[in-house]
Amino acid sequence: MDKKATRESYGEALVALAEKRNDLVVLDADLAAATKTGIFKKAYPDRFFDCGIAEANMMGVAAGIATTGKLVFASTFAMFAAGRAYEIVRNSIGYPHLNVKIGATHAGISVGEDGASHQCNEDIALMRTIPGMTVINPADDVEAKAAVMTMADYEGPTYLRFGRLAAPIFNDPATYKFEVGKGIQLRKGDDVTIIATGLMVAQALAAASELSDMGINADVINIHTIKPIDKDIIINSAKRTGNVITVEEHSIIGGLGSAVCEVLSENYPTKVTRIGVMDVFGHSGPAPKLLEEFGLCSENIINTVKKVLGK
């Protein structure tokens, strides 16, 4: 299977978008080479503005540009977009409900060698609490590009989460359709529901395939839009399987797992088991090794499913 980091998809999608939208402006905070907005900068230097290492100001500038009606993407690492600039995103973008797209890259533990200071496992939790903020976490190249193109036409603040690590491309660009707020049923099964997001969707699919060989049929759901979340797909699956596992490259507090628990406990109480970063900081190391160590891999999903089902 081909692989590509969703940050790369993001940079390429911005170039494609610029061909359609001559009001597109892209901002970065001295990380264009890493966030891949550098691809856009090279193609459209007049519409790219580096804000320097000043994320708070960048988010405010993005807000100001949005008040004039232009389409603006602001990019930096998830740690600084959602973390450092949280209150600016909340008050200057969220509160006035401005049409700013935040392209946050290097989310999660798969940042790798840079270590815990840069491994943001809290961004979904933070962004999800801002009223009116849409939160998107694409799983692969196809989904990431589709998300950028779709959200460009959607009016309102949006947080888009991209990764550093090359991710398997499992979606078919010919048939894939991105609908904001709609989960995608990737596999049907009646024994257990596996709900995954971002980088973990491919792992969930791999786990489901192996589980099927063991006679366990898993429902696999890709939740690319964490907010607003697709309640129906979650409730309907839980009704069929009675057992839900969530998988995310994010803290188990406040992210996909929490969102799924909120939906189910209010609508159809079901046992939910969360796989994610277990309320700890990460550390340096190669991304694939870290993902294994923190249980963000198909093996841990399989073991968790077996344990939950008592098999």
Added chain:
Amino acid sequence: MDAMIKRQLERTAAKVRLGIIEGVYNAKSGHPGGSLSIADTLTYLYFARMNIDPKDPQMPERDRLVLSKGHTAPALYSVLANRGFFPVEELKTLRHIDSRLQGHPVRNKIPGVDMSTGSLGQGISAACGMALSGKLSNDYYRVYAILGDGEIEEGQVWEAAMFAAHYQLDNLCIVVDNNGLQIDGKIKDVMSPYPIDEKFKAFGWNVVCIDGHDFDAIEKAFDSAERALNHPTAIIQKSIKGKGVSFMEDQVSWHGTAPNEEQYNQAKAELEEQLAKLS
């Protein structure tokens, strides 16, 4: 400045101050001190300088103003109301539960408010974005931002100061309302931002220092801003917190306190007397 125009502006500023007192008194909370210190400059901008139309608050080519020191919303609301964006009578609903006049400005609710503010240090960044956007599409509107002198203790202000100079945003002009007081005391005692003028000069700005209660000086400062090619302008205005109400002047206790009935009556009487003298 023409003497007639000046007198008219002074009259309007007195009405604006009455509106501030009316709002804060009826709200039983709010920030009169910094509202009164910026009242003259805001009056000048909305009545003599800015290209705006109260009948078309969203006019694309309008000049923009961001009240970065958002807690002085009573001043902005009073200016907007007196300029005809909404009824002056509505000022009495300031901070009330069913009012659109929120404690701090909100762009979606109140006609004439270009940006939601209140969390200090953020408005100047939004103003930079508006100015950059204007440059990008060759729109010739100007962007103004009003900052408090305590507000510039926020680091984001200096991120924005660097940005505005770097991108040569000469369509941007900020006013630093240097009334010398912040909640915890004198700014020089709490966390001195002095020398303010030298700091902005070092950041590459055109800097003008004026008396913020002198309409001639105010006008000259904004003229200077329009002439300063390739540089944003910072007008550092010396002002008096609580200006126009004798017992509020230069008193830190009036930063965020509403007058009681007796104080309200006295403030109103003083401002009405000033208004009468000017007619």
